[in-house]
Amino acid sequence: MKAFLDDNFLLQNKTAEKLYHDYAKSLPIIDYHNHLIPDQVANNKQFDNITQVWLYGDHYKWRAMRTNGVSEKFITGNTTDFEKFEKWAETVPYTLRNPLYHWTHLELQRYFGITDLLSKKTAKSIYDESLAKLQTPEYAVHGLLNKMNVEVICTTDDPIDNLEYHQQFKSSPSVGFKMLPAFRPDKAMDSDNITVFNSYIDKLATVVNKEISDLQTYLDALKSRHDYFAENGCKVSDHGLNSIDAEDFTFEQVAAIFQKIRKGASIEAKESKIFKSAMLIWFAQWDHEKGWVQQYHLGALRNNNTRMLKQLGPDTGWDSIGDYSQAQALSKFLNKLDSEDKLAKTIIYNLNPADNEIIATMVGNFNDGSVAGKVQFGSAWWFLDQKDGMTKQINALSNMGLLSRMVGMLTDSRSFLSFPRHEYFRRLICNLFGEDVENGELPNDIEWIGKIVQDISYYNAKNYFNFSS
Incomplete structure (x- = not known):
């Protein structure tokens, strides 16, 4: 009987042990999506x-x-x-x-x-x-991150954030890792609650110090923030969505919807979807223009318990997996960008495991050979961030795409103690390859498989995001 959490935890054979200890274990960590608090990093809390x-x-x-x-x-x-x-x-x-x-x-x-x-x-x-x-x-925070051999962390930041702590951190003496912002404009397209949305637009106007009177001035304000993030080292965007909206639209249609919003008038569900569809396209075009990587987290059914939401607010543990239809709108969205040659490097994460094969095959539709793994099936996320969920995501990607080009794991966490999740992922990857080798399903070419393990664990992300430039 194996001891709990020993050196070979999750490694069920000798090949897996060699792959992990000789190839994966000591690699640095690139954590390209998390919810760490920038001021705690900048001030070494x-x-x-x-x-x-x-x-x-x-x-x-x-x-x-x-x-x-x-x-x-x-x-x-x-x-x-x-x-x-x-x-x-x-x-x-x-x-x-x-x-x-x-x-x-x-x-x-x-x-x-x-x-x-x-x-x-x-x-x-x-x-x-x-x-x-x-x-x-x-x-302190810097020590905790260095203890885990962290090379890069990307926080999650709203367009109206001033990024002062990113600037403070960048101007401080080097501490062994980079902290970069990520552009998360969910609130900038959330037309479901008109009162809250108008309040957000007013805050944005204050930040850019310009009146937002119509759709064009709104887009100009957001674009200036997108530019500002780029000036402060941002190379990734992120969206947390139930599903992609991909309605047809014209600028004039969206402008008219925006005017209704600014007047505080209610809009129909169809109009809200049109507005969100347009915003997603425009954000994606800006990402492509700058060479950013865009991320889409799909499938969460949030804030189910309204009583506790009122008491504690969002992100306090009342969310679950949703069963949204994903394939058709996602295809239409990616195809529109691709047909205009404005599809940035893209990572799609799904929360419903029933969608694994859908996402794994969808990303293959838009990998055009211009960049290795240009459109990615992102690692198992949130409720799927566990042994079974990770294994199913890895197997779906292996069967229908190229696992060898995957950009690996992330923490998606608010905790500075969550970085062993990278280790957990790497152990699972090594064990899966090890099993295949020992079952005769893969050749016993440890040098090559070790390279693939290293790529998935670290080098693919390093090349894909290019945070060093």
Whole structure:
């Protein structure tokens, strides 16, 4: 019987062990999509305790605690940090076979060298041991990222963000990694709530110091922010969508819809879809113009619990997988851009595993040979970010595309302790290749397969995003 979380965790054969330890393990990390807070990076935040760095904002853990019967006061309430940690510790033994059990103990090992299993019994000793380390300079944010051999992180930033912390970080002495912004304009096209959307437009007008009176001045304002992000090192955009909107439109149609929005008049569902469709196309054209990589996260059904949404706000653990129709609109959207020769390098992530084969085949329609892996099936995301979900995504891509050209893993996380997810992904990749070799399904060419493993783990992303330029 193998020991839990030993050096060969997830590696089920000798070939997998060799691939991981000799080829994948020591490579740097390029984390091209996360939700880390830029000012915490720029100011090298020193967290007071493990609760602050581990539980604040982590709705994965919050959902598990609620399911385990933990009162909200110990999750997002005003109880002490140790009380919150203790309730998480009591929950962990009940997370067996949930990926949180693996993440939790990987993170305790990799960052703190703690090999004890977290439970109510060990909560105090683990809290105290981590507390002592978190008080040292090596455990401030820069140290945590360097400990994981992080080379690049891309945060997620709204067009109206001033990027002051990115500027501060860039002007500071080198700390061993880069922090770059990512352009996330979801709020700039969210016409579902007219009052909220108008408030956003007013904020944008203040940021650019120009009146936004019609669609053209709105686009000019957003384009100036897109340019501003580029000036500050941005090379990627990102969209979090239920599904792609791809309605036909004319500029005049969209201009008329925008005027209705600015007057506070309600718009029909069809008009909202037309507006979103146009904005997606224009954003994508700007991305292509600058040579950015555009990312689309599709399929989340957000804010299901309206009572708790009102109490706690969004991104607090009330989202799930949606069952939206994806193929037809996505095809139309990508085809429109491709037919105009304005399709940027693109990554599509899906949240519904039923869509794996749809996305895996869709991206192949628009890989035109101009760039290796130009249109990518992105890594398993959110609820699929676990052993089974990752394996299914990898297998779908392997069967219907080129896994060898995949740009690898990301954290998509708000936590500075989440970077062992890259290790987890790399171990799974090595194990899958190892199994195929030992089953005689792939040749025993360790040098070549090792190169492919290294490419997926690191080099494909390094070449694809070109963050070094």
